[in-house]
Amino acid sequence: MNPTLPSVPIDLAPDELADMVQRLMRIERDLEAQTDLLRTVLDESPDFVILKDHAGNFLLCNRPVANFYGTTPEAMVGKSDIDFGCPPEMAESFRRNVLDIMARGETEIVYEESRDARNGRINHFKSIKKPFTGPDGLPRILVIAHDITDLREAQLRVEDSERRLQHALEATGDAVWDWHLPSGGLTLSRRWCEILGYAPADLEGNLSDFMRCLLDEESAAVDAALRRALEGQGSYLHEHRMRRKDGSVIWVIDRGRVVERDDQGRPLRMVGSVSDITDQKRAQDLIWQQANFDTLTGLPNRHMFQDRLAGQMRASDRSGRPCALLMLDLDQFKEINDSLGHAWGDVLLQEAAQRLRYCVRDTDLVARLGGDEFMVLLGELTDSQAVARVAHEVMQALAQPFRLGADLVYVTASAGVTFYPHDAASPEELLRNVDQAMYAAKRSGRNACRYFTPAMQVAAQDRMRLISDLRLALAQQQFHLCYQPIVELTGGRIRKAEALIRWQHPERGFISPAEFIPAAEATGMIHELGDWVFHEAARQVARWRRSHPTFQVSVNVSPLQFQNGRLALAAWLHHLTSLGTDGHSMVVEITEGLLMEAGPEVTQQMLRFRDAGVQVALDDFGTGYSSLAYLNRLDIDYIKIDRSFVCNLRPDSPDLALCEGIVMMAHKLGLKVVAEGVETPEQLALLRSAGCDYGQGYLFSRPVTADRLDQLLAQPQALAA
Numbered sequence: 210m211n212p213t214l215p216s217v218p219i220d221l222a223p224d225e226l227a228d229m230v231q232r233l234m235r236i237e238r239d240l241e242a243q244t245d246l247l248r249t250v251l252d253e254s255p256d257f258v259i260l261k262d263h264a265g266n267f268l269l270c271n272r273p274v275a276n277f278y279g280t281t282p283e284a285m286v287g288k289s290d291i292d293f294g295c296p297p298e299m300a301e302s303f304r305r306n307v308l309d310i311m312a313r314g315e316t317e318i319v320y321e322e323s324r325d326a327r328n329g330r331i332n333h334f335k336s337i338k339k340p341f342t343g344p345d346g347l348p349r350i351l352v353i354a355h356d357i358t359d360l361r362e363a364q365l366r367v368e369d370s371e372r373r374l375q376h377a378l379e380a381t382g383d384a385v386w387d388w389h390l391p392s393g394g395l396t397l398s399r400r401w402c403e404i405l406g407y408a409p410a411d412l413e414g415n416l417s418d419f420m421r422c423l424l425d426e427e428s429a430a431v432d433a434a435l436r437r438a439l440e441g442q443g444s445y446l447h448e449h450r451m452r453r454k455d456g457s458v459i460w461v462i463d464r465g466r467v468v469e470r471d472d473q474g475r476p477l478r479m480v481g482s483v484s485d486i487t488d489q490k491r492a493q494d495l496i497w498q499q500a501n502f503d504t505l506t507g508l509p510n511r512h513m514f515q516d517r518l519a520g521q522m523r524a525s526d527r528s529g530r531p532c533a534l535l536m537l538d539l540d541q542f543k544e545i546n547d548s549l550g551h552a553w554g555d556v557l558l559q560e561a562a563q564r565l566r567y568c569v570r571d572t573d574l575v576a577r578l579g580g581d582e583f584m585v586l587l588g589e590l591t592d593s594q595a596v597a598r599v600a601h602e603v604m605q606a607l608a609q610p611f612r613l614g615a616d617l618v619y620v621t622a623s624a625g626v627t628f629y630p631h632d633a634a635s636p637e638e639l640l641r642n643v644d645q646a647m648y649a650a651k652r653s654g655r656n657a658c659r660y661f662t663p664a665m666q667v668a669a670q671d672r673m674r675l676i677s678d679l680r681l682a683l684a685q686q687q688f689h690l691c692y693q694p695i696v697e698l699t700g701g702r703i704r705k706a707e708a709l710i711r712w713q714h715p716e717r718g719f720i721s722p723a724e725f726i727p728a729a730e731a732t733g734m735i736h737e738l739g740d741w742v743f744h745e746a747a748r749q750v751a752r753w754r755r756s757h758p759t760f761q762v763s764v765n766v767s768p769l770q771f772q773n774g775r776l777a778l779a780a781w782l783h784h785l786t787s788l789g790t791d792g793h794s795m796v797v798e799i800t801e802g803l804l805m806e807a808g809p810e811v812t813q814q815m816l817r818f819r820d821a822g823v824q825v826a827l828d829d830f831g832t833g834y835s836s837l838a839y840l841n842r843l844d845i846d847y848i849k850i851d852r853s854f855v856c857n858l859r860p861d862s863p864d865l866a867l868c869e870g871i872v873m874m875a876h877k878l879g880l881k882v883v884a885e886g887v888e889t890p891e892q893l894a895l896l897r898s899a900g901c902d903y904g905q906g907y908l909f910s911r912p913v914t915a916d917r918l919d920q921l922l923a924q925p926q927a928l929a930a
């Protein structure tokens with residue numbers, strides 16, 4: 210402030226002078242008023258206003274400065290900061306700053322701090338410092354300082370919470386992105402770079418840089434998901450793969466949200482976070498793999514198969530083209546598994562699986578449903594012969610020998626075929642059909658393929674009915690035993706009889722054991738039935754032995770009866786004792802199948818039979834494996850040559866050679882031989898000359914009732930001698 214005073218002329222009249230004085234006094238009053246006004250304005254300012262000289266001394270301060278230093282503006286004039294308790298180093302820095310700014314001669318903004326004399330607190334200021342030259346020609350500086358302490362604190366709080374947020378985000382392991390749509394600018398958190406294996410600078414920048422980490426095959430889906438989010442509600446969630454800098458591929462889950470829009474609601478900014486879910490994905494894949502694939506062969510399992518079957522049926526509905534189901538069951542798998550061991554059994558299954566895959570189109574499905582059961586699903590058939598062709602190829606492929614270590618193994622398969630929609634409307638029905646067709650192939654003698662027919666359905670229903678009838682039959686005493694004489698070939702005397710079960714069904718009449726024994730085995734009823742047969746046969750033999758002390762009755766024992774310790778041997782022997790006889794009166798007929806599976810349990814039971822004097826006959830010899838090894842290993846007393854060899858006996862026939870061979874071998878091993886199904890005197894003559902010990906067949910007698918056997922035993926003449 211530099212008020213211009215009017216110049217005073219020296220030669221003034223007294224009244225002029227008085228007038229002049231009056232004017233001067235008025236001017237002075239005005240000046241004072243103006244100064245007061247300015248003072249008030251300055252004092253009311255929330256900012257500090259300070260005028261300093263070149264030495265840093267105060268020339269002028271407003272009241273807020275004086276209050277801060279705990280004094281009055283007037284008291285500050287001519288003093289420096291240090292006079293008001295400002296720490297010396299702070300005061301020194303103010304002074305130097307003043308000198309610097311004066312030297313540079315330019316207005317500057319300085320951030321500095323100072324101590325409030327009233328409470329000792331350090332406050333922060335943003336100061337504008339303007340140097341100028343005073344009316345006396347000396348340098349001055351005007352300082353307007355704005356207290357930013359509160360602002361700074363707020364800022365620090367924000368920074369702090371940002372830091373915390375950052376820590377929290379880092380703790381989740383997630384990466385964060387911030388995408389400014391109009392510019393395409395993309396900000397990525399440090400974690401992003403870690404996840405993708407890049408240096409932060411590599412990825413900083415725009416979307417396209419970053420997009421190169423996306424796999425080509427994923428980008429369309431990512432684009433689509435983003436577009437849907439931007440055009441829709443603004444939230445984005447997508448799982449996809451990305452390629453790391455080192456080339457490895459990871460899975461991420463990306464979640465984003467639009468956080469800013471323009472007036473028209475168009476998205477401006479989107480933020481999101483990304484987690485690396487590679488490990489979860491791997492675990493998921495593993496679980497999926499285990500849930501859907503067979504670990505041994507790598508083929509789809511039952512679960513996956515059922516899924517695909519349903520899908521294929523729907524596809525057929527749409528296209529109008531049928532599909533077919535081919536079920537395969539290896540015929541000799543169990544035997545191979547048992548004889549060579551499970552490890553080689555596994556190798557066989559793996560090799561079989563591979564051959565199956567090779568026989569079908571890529572679009573067809575080969576699945577392993579368990580055990581040695583495979584399913585082939587042939588979709589969208591255009592050619593009616595295609596299935597027959599595949600079935601043929603598959604069976605050919607399996608018929609090729611398998612090399613299992615040192616062994617060359619031959620297997621065959623039984624196959625069933627059914628068509629959708631021709632044979633069934635539902636997956637369950639289709640599976641039932643194919644099972645029945647396969648079952649029919651097995652029963653036809655294996656190594657065959659059968660197409661499902663409605664007759665099979667009827668047969669299956671009959672089997673079901675048979676099973677339920679079988680349960681009633683025992684309770685209602687519908688069973689009885691027939692006895693077929695076994696004749697000693699030298700002399701023609703009846704020495705033994707085979708007990709054969711008969712079922713007189715109240716409605717269906719006579720049912721062959723060949724029909725119902727498998728059903729009894731399948732349902733477990735064979736145990737009950739077998740016990741009944743033994744008890745009944747024992748009752749009869751005890752009676753016959755009174756007149757014929759060496760007479761024996763043989764009973765057929767199913768291999769299943771030996772399983773799970775179900776054979777009630779002690780009860781059987783006890784029953785014999787209670788009838789006044791013993792084990793020597795009985796022979797059990799077993800099949801080779803049992804011996805193939807002869808584990809320690811079976812061997813144990815066979816030994817207990819021997820100890821009790823019960824003899825053992827090997828039934829149907831020649832139809833199965835006919836391995837000599839177990840004849841020696843287990844205590845066998847008789848071999849029964851199967852009917853199929855006996856019925857073809859002619860002089861010089863191969864079957865005669867075979868029978869002669871069996872007899873010779875059996876005798877060497879100390880066994881006796883029974884020929885089954887002897888129907889003609891010619892057969893009898895040949896068997897006699899071959900040295901066979903016993904014969905059984907229609908030539909001597911059909912199976913007869915116990916009463917009829919009484920009569921035959923009482924006859925003095927030999928049978929068919």
Ligand code: C2E
Nearest residue numbers: 709710722723726742765766767886887888905906907912
């Ligand atoms: P298998 O043990 O081979 O019994 C001999 C079968 O041959 C009997 O048939 C018998 O009637 C028949 N047969 C006997 N001589 C001749 C002949 O000269 N010519 C012809 N063509 N056949 C003859 P069946 O009684 O129908 O029994 C069939 C099969 O059922 C038996 O074969 C046996 O495996 C089984 N079986 C019979 N009874 C029982 C039983 O009580 N328990 C068990 N587990 N199975 C039984």
Ligand code: CA
Nearest residue numbers: 707765798828
């Ligand atoms: Ca038999």
Ligand code: CA
Nearest residue numbers: 828829849885
């Ligand atoms: Ca037999």
